[in-house]
Amino acid sequence: MSICHSTRNHFSSSAGVTLRACSNTSENASGAPFCQQKLVSAPSCSNCPIEKLYMPMPNHSVTLPIAEESFSSWCHRLQPRTAAQWRANDEILNLKPHPLAELRLRDPDFESPPVFESRIKDAFGLKKVAFFERFRADCLWLVPHTVGDYACADCIANALRQHGRIVLMKSWRYLLAPICPKHSKILTDYGRRKSSYLQFLTGPPVPLRLTITGSALDAVIKAGLKVQVLMLKLEKQLVSNPHSAGTREFSIFHARKYIMEFLLHAAHYGAGLATQFVTTPRAGDVALTDMRFKLLMKVGALQANAAERTCALIMMGIITGYVTRQEIEELNNQTEYVRSWWACRWDPEFLGTSCSQIYKSHDQTYSRQIRNALGTFNHKHTKAFVRGMALEPL
Numbered sequence: 159m160s161i162c163h164s165t166r167n168h169f170s171s172s173a174g175v176t177l178r179a180c181s182n183t184s185e186n187a188s189g190a191p192f193c194q195q196k197l198v199s200a201p202s203c204s205n206c207p208i209e210k211l212y213m214p215m216p217n218h219s220v221t222l223p224i225a226e227e228s229f230s231s232w233c234h235r236l237q238p239r240t241a242a243q244w245r246a247n248d249e250i251l252n253l254k255p256h257p258l259a260e261l262r263l264r265d266p267d268f269e270s271p272p273v274f275e276s277r278i279k280d281a282f283g284l285k286k287v288a289f290f291e292r293f294r295a296d297c298l299w300l301v302p303h304t305v306g307d308y309a310c311a312d313c314i315a316n317a318l319r320q321h322g323r324i325v326l327m328k329s330w331r332y333l334l335a336p337i338c339p340k341h342s343k344i345l346t347d348y349g350r351r352k353s354s355y356l357q358f359l360t361g362p363p364v365p366l367r368l369t370i371t372g373s374a375l376d377a378v379i380k381a382g383l384k385v386q387v388l389m390l391k392l393e394k395q396l397v398s399n400p401h402s403a404g405t406r407e408f409s410i411f412h413a414r415k416y417i418m419e420f421l422l423h424a425a426h427y428g429a430g431l432a433t434q435f436v437t438t439p440r441a442g443d444v445a446l447t448d449m450r451f452k453l454l455m456k457v458g459a460l461q462a463n464a465a466e467r468t469c470a471l472i473m474m475g476i477i478t479g480y481v482t483r484q485e486i487e488e489l490n491n492q493t494e495y496v497r498s499w500w501a502c503r504w505d506p507e508f509l510g511t512s513c514s515q516i517y518k519s520h521d522q523t524y525s526r527q528i529r530n531a532l533g534t535f536n537h538k539h540t541k542a543f544v545r546g547m548a549l550e551p552l
Contacts, residue, residue, distance in 0.1 A: 246278055422470050477532070509543055
């Protein structure tokens with residue numbers, strides 16, 4: 159029986175892969191030397207039979223995704239042990255063999271899994287057919303990865319303590335989830351991802367431009383979290399039901415979404431009310447000058463940071479009657495002494511008046527669409543907002 163001599167070949171400075179080489183160059187039936195057949199990560203040994211040395215090793219390299227973990231986060235936590243696993247993982251993280259222009263159009267968290275699914279399954283020996291279903295987006299209104307990455311610093315700290323690695327949640331990409339429900343904190347903005355595709359949280363945090371702190375901020379987060387739970391539940395129900403189009407729930411969700419986009423409107427002047435209520439106004443952007451109002455609404459929502467989205471959730475909840483009068487008064491009491499730069503109140507009619515003043519420099523093409531969206535709700539708060547905007551009564 160031949161005697162084996164092990165040599166080590168480290169493929170990466172961060173994790174080593176052991177290449178087990180055999181001094182016996184005898185060939186198998188296919189004509190390939192035994193020493194070219196397997197890369198394994200077993201410890202060094204001597205006097206071990208060739209047939210045992212090259213048997214498939216148990217796969218301990220796949221770390222099962224944590225509940226609700228994103229695909230790109232899981233890929234970074236994989237610990238390859240074989241050459242095939244290293245190649246598959248490097249292909250995903252670096253994309254060197256691929257036409258980058260094409261793959262950059264794909265969402266790394268929600269559109270990449272099908273592209274690499276077969277290669278990952280083959281390399282890591284994954285057998286479960288629906289393994290990659292866990293990475294599917296439960297919501298469709300997403301913050302583009304090219305705009306920014308958002309994360310809860312407390313969640314990251316907990317993951318580092320428990321798992322020794324950063325873990326990112328896929329829900330942090332949902333536009334309707336700007337608040338961490340576990341820690342009741344607005345997500346931190348880390349800016350856009352680098353061009354290396356799956357590299358995230360690479361820069362310093364971007365300021366959220368908040369103008370409130372302490373108990374005032376706590377009250378805003380509490381109200382925002384209530385509306386966030388409602389909207390996420392509704393969106394997930396619609397996404398999971400392929401026949402939801404045309405239903406009452408479908409109309410309600412899209413009306414609420416339209417109101418949020420209206421409040422997050424982007425412009426080089428007169429940006430939406432939710433972008434300057436609990437935050438300082440956005441910097442001007444001349445690139446937005448010639449865009450039509452409806453497009454500016456969609457752009458503004460996608461560009462909004464987590465604090466602005468929290469504000470839009472609350473305002474939409476107030477306007478549609480989901481936030482009660484008692485909760486509105488609590489918000490006003492808590493934020494009375496830390497007003498935003500123009501001292502607005504959490505009040506449906508006052509919000510309508512403020513929107514009318516902000517958008518008066520724009521053409522009035524938005525009036526009919528926003529009134530139609532508001533018409534979905536038969537609530538006194540909605541009617542008060544319509545009065546404030548000086549729209550035709552519902």
